[in-house]
Amino acid sequence: MNILAVFILISALSGVLSGPLHASCKIDWQFGMECDAVMTKLVNQIKAMGGKSGCANGGEKCLYELTSSTSAQITAKHTTPVKGYVDDLTFTFKGGKTSNPCQVHGYSTSETWYAVLDFGTNYCNLENLIIGAGLNSTSGYSETTSDSICTQYSSADCEKY
Known part of the structure; x- marks a missing residue:
């Protein structure tokens, strides 16, 4: 598929999709x-899910890689076990290390430039x-997202993906 065809497909889908034009959350x-x-x-969990053991039975709770950790941000990668697609993950911490409650902004995006839908x-x-x-x-836990900022959020099956 050439670049023009992909652009036309993405443009057509943008009228149908209510979410991001690129697979992300x-x-x-x-x-x-x-x-x-x-x-x-989070850092410990990324490391714990770094091997292939979570890939058993078709799952994708595996192949995470910590790429950096600072006092304000954690970055990581996740590779899908079957197709080998790579997604970039960022956790940005609002406030300082001792902020309580802790507010975090998470972002995951596909490295595959043409990815639109991601299940x-x-x-x-x-x-x-x-x-x-x-x-x-944890007490005080809350999560905010929606299909408009998170590709196929409402139909996500995290037992599989």
Whole structure:
């Protein structure tokens, strides 16, 4: 498929889709704990899901890679086990390390330039880390996203992706 055909397809889909024109997801969370604790849990979870063990039975809770961690941001990559697609993940922390409650902006985007639909994979890239780290069960937890900023969010199946 040539570039012009892809552009025409994306333009046509933009009228049909209510979400981003590129496979991606934005989420805002609030956690009832200090940001340094949230950061530690996320970094540990990314490392724990770095191997292939979570790929069993067709799952995608695996092949995460930590690329950087600072006092304000964590970046990582997730590779899908079957097709080898790579998504870039960013967790940006609002406020300082001791901010409580901790507010985090998450973003996942496909490195594949022509990706439009993703079956909620970019949502699951982020959500699987939050759930795996147990952050969704902390007091003061909230999550905000929608189909308009998160590709196929409402139909995401994070048990699969």
